[in-house]
Amino acid sequence: MFTTATIIQEVMEIIILVIAPLLLLSGFCTTIDIITSTQFIEDTETVVSNGSAFKLSFFSPADSTNRYVGIWYSIPSLSTVIWVANRGKPLNDSSGIVTISEDGNPLVMNGQKEIVWSSNASNAPPNSRAQLLDSGNLVLRDHMGEHSTSFSFTFAKYEAQHEYSYRHPYWRSGPWNGQIFIEEPEMNSVFLNGFQMVDGKEVSVYETFNLANSSIFLYYVLTPDGTVVKTYREYGKEWEVTWKSNESECDVYGTCGEFGILNSGNSPICSCLRGYEPKYVEEWSRGH
Known part of the structure; x- marks a missing residue:
């Protein structure tokens, strides 16, 4: 004969048997959005931003x-890669890690503990940690989470890895008047783009943009031939240049x-x- 006490006991045992494995599994499935000197990531691990917008990991x-x-x-x-750390020095196996160095800088090391990127x-603040944000930026913060330094793809200087390394202007947007670039009115501070000019003081003057619509994905790429390309996508649709x-x-x-006029409808132009x-x-007579 079953008493109330035995029924409750059996129900509790069933609940424990069902929930315990789930709790154990969740311990292995938790995601992190920070990297420290003691909480580094190996080749098979992934860092995911708090809102799951971006991830950082190894890939081929x-x-x-x-x-x-x-x-x-x-x-x-x-799944479009928007920034690569060690683009000029890839690893040839899966023994690499991403960690924080003694001087507070994020770095990528191979299996021989050689630094391939920093x-x-x-x-960089001491005892720092690198955090991946939902903006896609990887930022450095001190152990109190107060001081932050951005060094991610948004603010990284373009380093020509190819033959394209001219020392004179190839294209320019025109001056920034606080709202638009004079010669590129599409690159403005309103509507979808949200461009803003930032004075980096000790670093440089750089440009950022924030999209007003979270269902829209957009990024700019500088190609090896010197062209800036804007790629855009609405949620559920395909990427479009x-x-x-x-x-x-x-x-x-x-x-x-100097003092020349260009008209693409003429020959020579x-x-x-x-x-x-x-x-x-x-x-000039050769059209050059």
Whole structure:
């Protein structure tokens, strides 16, 4: 005969048997959004931003066994890499880790404890931790979580890994008037783009943008040939290139030289302002 006490006991035992494995499993499935000197990540592990917008982990490009550390959208259908740490020095196996160095900088090391990439932030706080934000930025914070230093893809200087390394302007947006770039009105501070000019003082003056609509995904890429490409996607749709800095010869800075006029409808496309003559007549006659 079952008493109330025995029924309650049996029910509790069943609950424990069901819940205990779930609790144990959840301990292995928790995600982290920070990296410290003691809480580093190995090749098979992933850092996910608090709102699950972005993730950071090791990956291999298609048709390659090289291992890189990158940040990309965590939504599977948006799996686009937007920043790579060790793009110039890939790992050749899965023994790498991402950790924080003694001087407070995030770094990538191979299995031999050799540094293949470091943020090299001169103002990294001691006992710092790197946190991946829902903006996609990886920031350094001190142990109190107060001081922060951004060094991620948004603020990283472009380092030409290819043959494209000219020392003169190739394209320019025109001056920033506080609302738009004069020659590129699409790059403005309103509507979807939310561009803002930031004075980095000791670092540099740099540009940021924040999207007003969370269902829209957008990023800019500087290609090896010197073109800035804007790629846009609405949730549930495909990626689409909506703007390029260099659509034609007219967009290349100084194509016709000083005091030159460019008209793509003419042949040759360049002509001199009234009162001026070509400086190099032979080159001019060749259309150069």
